Amino acid sequence: MRQAAPLICTLLLLGPGTVKAQGFNLKAPIATQPTLVTGVGQSADIEMVKVLLNRGKVVFKADPQAKAGALAASGSKSLVLVIGGSSKGLGAAGISAEVDIERAKGLVAEARKLGLKIIGLHVGGEGRRGQMSDKFITGAVPLCDYVIVVATGNKDGLFNQLCAKGKIPLDSVDKIANAGAPLLKAFK
Amino acid sequence: MKRLVAIAVLILAASGITAQEPFNAAGRGAQGPNGVVATAKPEASQVGIDILKKGGNAVDAAIAAAFAMGVLEPDTNGIGGGGFMILRLATMKEAVVIDFREVAPTASKPDMFKLDERGRILNHAGTDGGLSVGVPGDVAGLLHALDAFGSKRLTRAQILQPAIHMATQGISVTANLDKNIKDSLEKINAFPACAELFLQEGLPYEIGEKIKNPDLARTLAIIASKGAEGFYKGEIAVKIAAEVKKQGGILTVQDLASYAIKVRKPVRGTYRGYTILSVPPASSGGTHLIELLNVMETYDLKALGRNSPATAHRWSEAMKLVFADRAKYMADTDFATVPLSGLVSKAYARELAARISPKESMTAPLPGNPAQYESGSTTHLSVMDKEGNMVSITKSIGLLFGSGVLVPGTGILLNDHMSDFVPKPGSVNSIEPGKRPLSSISPSLLLDPKGKSFMTIGSPGATRIFTTVAQVISNILDFGMPLQEAIAAPRLAQPHTGNLSLETRLPAATQKALGTLGHKLTLRGDWDPYFGGVQAVLYDAKTQQLIGGADPRRDGQAIAF
Numbered sequence: 001m002r003q004a005a006p007l008i009c010t011l012l013l014l015g016p017g018t019v020k021a022q023g024f025n026l027k028a029p030i031a032t033q034p035t036l037v038t039g040v041g042q043s044a045d046i047e048m049v050k051v052l053l054n055r056g057k058v059v060f061k062a063d064p065q066a067k068a069g070a071l072a073a074s075g076s077k078s079l080v081l082v083i084g085g086s087s088k089g090l091g092a093a094g095i096s097a098e099v100d101i102e103r104a105k106g107l108v109a110e111a112r113k114l115g116l117k118i119i120g121l122h123v124g125g126e127g128r129r130g131q132m133s134d135k136f137i138t139g140a141v142p143l144c145d146y147v148i149v150v151a152t153g154n155k156d157g158l159f160n161q162l163c164a165k166g167k168i169p170l171d172s173v174d175k176i177a178n179a180g181a182p183l184l185k186a187f188k
Numbered sequence: 189m190k191r192l193v194a195i196a197v198l199i200l201a202a203s204g205i206t207a208q209e210p211f212n213a214a215g216r217g218a219q220g221p222n223g224v225v226a227t228a229k230p231e232a233s234q235v236g237i238d239i240l241k242k243g244g245n246a247v248d249a250a251i252a253a254a255f256a257m258g259v260l261e262p263d264t265n266g267i268g269g270g271g272f273m274i275l276r277l278a279t280m281k282e283a284v285v286i287d288f289r290e291v292a293p294t295a296s297k298p299d300m301f302k303l304d305e306r307g308r309i310l311n312h313a314g315t316d317g318g319l320s321v322g323v324p325g326d327v328a329g330l331l332h333a334l335d336a337f338g339s340k341r342l343t344r345a346q347i348l349q350p351a352i353h354m355a356t357q358g359i360s361v362t363a364n365l366d367k368n369i370k371d372s373l374e375k376i377n378a379f380p381a382c383a384e385l386f387l388q389e390g391l392p393y394e395i396g397e398k399i400k401n402p403d404l405a406r407t408l409a410i411i412a413s414k415g416a417e418g419f420y421k422g423e424i425a426v427k428i429a430a431e432v433k434k435q436g437g438i439l440t441v442q443d444l445a446s447y448a449i450k451v452r453k454p455v456r457g458t459y460r461g462y463t464i465l466s467v468p469p470a471s472s473g474g475t476h477l478i479e480l481l482n483v484m485e486t487y488d489l490k491a492l493g494r495n496s497p498a499t500a501h502r503w504s505e506a507m508k509l510v511f512a513d514r515a516k517y518m519a520d521t522d523f524a525t526v527p528l529s530g531l532v533s534k535a536y537a538r539e540l541a542a543r544i545s546p547k548e549s550m551t552a553p554l555p556g557n558p559a560q561y562e563s564g565s566t567t568h569l570s571v572m573d574k575e576g577n578m579v580s581i582t583k584s585i586g587l588l589f590g591s592g593v594l595v596p597g598t599g600i601l602l603n604d605h606m607s608d609f610v611p612k613p614g615s616v617n618s619i620e621p622g623k624r625p626l627s628s629i630s631p632s633l634l635l636d637p638k639g640k641s642f643m644t645i646g647s648p649g650a651t652r653i654f655t656t657v658a659q660v661i662s663n664i665l666d667f668g669m670p671l672q673e674a675i676a677a678p679r680l681a682q683p684h685t686g687n688l689s690l691e692t693r694l695p696a697a698t699q700k701a702l703g704t705l706g707h708k709l710t711l712r713g714d715w716d717p718y719f720g721g722v723q724a725v726l727y728d729a730k731t732q733q734l735i736g737g738a739d740p741r742r743d744g745q746a747i748a749f
Contacts, residue, residue: 047373051390087718088371125395127367130713131692152395175394 024181026146026169029188031078031117034059038066039082040104041097041136042089045124046082048176049183053080056184065093067103068110078187079111081120083140084128084153097132101139108143119186120144122159123176125152134158142166148182150175213715213740217672219728220748224736225249226723227569228264228648230745231359232256233738235350236571237747245339246577247275248347250569251330254581255351257567258326259404260359261743263368263588264648265567267407267419268428268595268602270325271583272467272629273333274454278576278641283465283633284337287450288329288583289624290322290605295438296621298613309611316375318437320591320604322625323447324428326583327411327419332449333579348412355405355599358398364717364743366395368565372589379435381594382601404599420444424598431595432602450522454633457532459485460665462642466632468528472518473630475531477654480510481661482537483544489666495678495694497701498546504682504707505544507655508553511684516555519616520624526616549706552685565589566648568631572725572734576641580631582648630654634661641727647739649720652681656720664726671726671737679719691716717741 037053037060039046046064053060061074071079081104090097111118120141122128129137141147141162147170149159154172163170171182218224223246225236235256236249244252250273258266265271270290276283300319301309313319334347361369369376369392376382383390385401393399410418418424425444432439454465457478464481466474483506492498517526530536543553566584571577585591586604593602608625610617617626630653631646643664647656656679663674678693687710690699699709712718721742726735736746 044371044373047377048370048391054390086371087712124370125366127363127370131711132713176391 024171024185026171026182026186029186030145031119031187033078033187034061034076035078035080035187036060036066036071036074036076037062037080037082038104038107039064039089040100040140041083041085041133042093042095042100043082043084043086043124043128044089045084045128048123049080049082049121052180052183055180058184058187065103066107068106071107071110072114076116078116079107079118081118081140081144083120083122083136084124085132085136087132097135101136104140105143117145118143119183120147121179121183122147122149122153123179125150126155129153138162141168144168146186147171148173148179150179213676216738216740216744216746217736218746218748219733219735221574221733222749223249223571223573224725224734224746224748225253225569225571226725226736226738226744226746227253227257228567228721228723228738228742228744229257229260230743230747231354232260232569233745233747237749238350239342239347240573241749242346243339243341245277245575246571246573246579247277247333247337248339248342249573250571250579250581251334251338252347252350253569253571254330254583255348255408256354257569259351259354259401261365261567262401262601263365263372264565265583265585266601267326267411268324268590268600269583269585270322270603270605271329271581272471272627272631273329273579273581274465274467274631274633275333275337275579276465276577276633276641277337283454285452285454285467286329286333287452287467287470287624288325288332289470289627290325290603291447292322292606292609292619292621292623292625293439293443294621295440296606296619298618298620300619301611303611307612313436314607314611315587315604316378316592318432318435318439318591318593320606321432321437321439321593321602322605323439323443324603325447325449328416328447328449331416344415345412348408352405352408352412355401355408358400361393361395361397361399362743363395366392368588369393375589375592379592379594381596382589382592385594385599401599403597407598407600420447427598428595428600428602431593435593437593455528455532457482459661461637462665463635463639464632464661465635466630468521469518469526469626470520470624471627471629472514473628473654474632475518475528476510476514477630477632477658478532479513479537480506480654480658482532482534483509483541484658484662486538486541489662494663494667495698497698497705500680500694500698500702501546501549501705501707502544503659503680504688505550506540507682508550508684509540509543511651512553512555515684517616518626520626523620523623524616547705566629566650566653568646568648568721568723570644570646570723570725570736572641572644572727574734576727578633578641578644580633580644580646582629582631582646582653584629584648628653630657632657636729640729643724643726645722645724647720647722649718651683652718652720655681656722660722660724671724671735675722675724675737675739681719689718691719715741
């Protein structure tokens, strides 16, 4: 017990997100490059995901409002959904939450037709939760083949519930910068 | 083992604190007999209290807290911006308004922004980049107040020292700042100097980490040493003008050198026997605060019920009419004729109230004719001391992170208040050189029916500012709510046309009934910073206590002693 005690303290200090991040639940790469990055909820969190992909030298195009009709022509071999709502972003885009969810669903349906794998990321933490963001989370997460969440955005276990229901591998990281590792491992 | 469990519990507790829940409604208020400072950051409120304890008056405390706020909340305000202040020392017969709003640069023109077919400014030029920058007034306004109304018992260096210290040591990223940074990443990334300050290798700092701004500390030290001249002339002014020009703007060193604050008479009104003193144009806020309260005074709100459909409906309809007037009449009175006394007249308010149907919502109300009765992300702080001195300051750099233009080597983030003009010729609020853009800022003071100091209040929140302030005043005077409860109560906001925005804590039955009356609703969060962040201090004559209230929708905190 005496030997286990420091480990218990360390685990408590680091928190559950980090514990999960040490061994990723996605066991093998699923996605092919180049990838198309789009927003679901039009938050500026897509900017953070662009930084992570650039750091990992993943080839990508980013289009916050990518539409189904343009997917085939884009040459993309996988799809990254950056999930989280922003009233400011939706306002700037001139669309409602419902319209954006429908766009994302259409895009995912087209991706499925083309055989593309879909990765979902929620990197906005607790600030990107709440009534509006949760609409996008519950709408988009079940459509993904793999999901990565920053732990503060999953304190209530919503992502665990959604992913368990859809048997979708989920990895949780303790901070944004650490989302890069599982994201890169998802690409072949 | 017991010891280990205890350590583990402590660690868990500590990690909970570090994580900082994004919302915490408890413990925002404070009361004491000697003084209260209520700002949008606990650290700034403490700065003000420390100044009072050193023998400073409410003005000294407010100015020290205001400079500190510029460091602590750099996304909403700072020395690259401007604002309005109203103050009344207990020895003064009349309150004074200090207008330190930005002005349009000399080279500005009514058609300086390129518009699309729908009249919108192209490429975000009105809000991002050099062309959006007005001549900052923050330093001139704060130092004028200090020189003219401070106690003279403390030096300028003592007043600025806490802000300098905070800029050097760094500010903690709160849940609120974290969200604002993440929401503004596109703007921040567009300006490398801004990204260098607010991001770490392209990613936001984590909650609890510190952002240091040593360049800003050096700039504040220059201001402490040289006064306003240290900002408006010399090295700092040259750097500001050079960076604005580099980012496509037109502000020059001459514009900075010629900036002048305006000392104005407050607009004056009454509500339920209490005198309301607030800011006149170039802010529309004070005038429309009084106009809105005048309309609401025609109703027995207590009888109609707090949060009832009838009360919410009347607020919404009155706001529509007030915003219709704002669009038509309001501008900088140095450049346009504004029917001010008509807008704040009780008779005009009765006419407006008569246009409000209790049974249905108006779709597109026209402005009234007040002439016949003629005879805008931001921060607010309120201070009141035991002498009855009252200070109310609202200041801003415009939208979150202002123009995004951060002046290298100075730590100054510049405003985007040129976006508050109408970007085409022909409006009373069109752009003209030296003109102040229209604002909704409404720092206000209330006197009790005997004319004694009663309350200082204000809020950020763009065009929701005066509607929010009006609702809090009504909560106190109509419903007898304690100050903190009045601030926490659910709010609504209605622009001239379009949806009525509500905090979802407003009862479901009220929401349903409003729909029946024809209101189209936008349901926002339970506690949504969209509706501002009120800081207020009130004197309770019965207990002879000063009571401070601060808004949990942002990082507000009142501190007393």
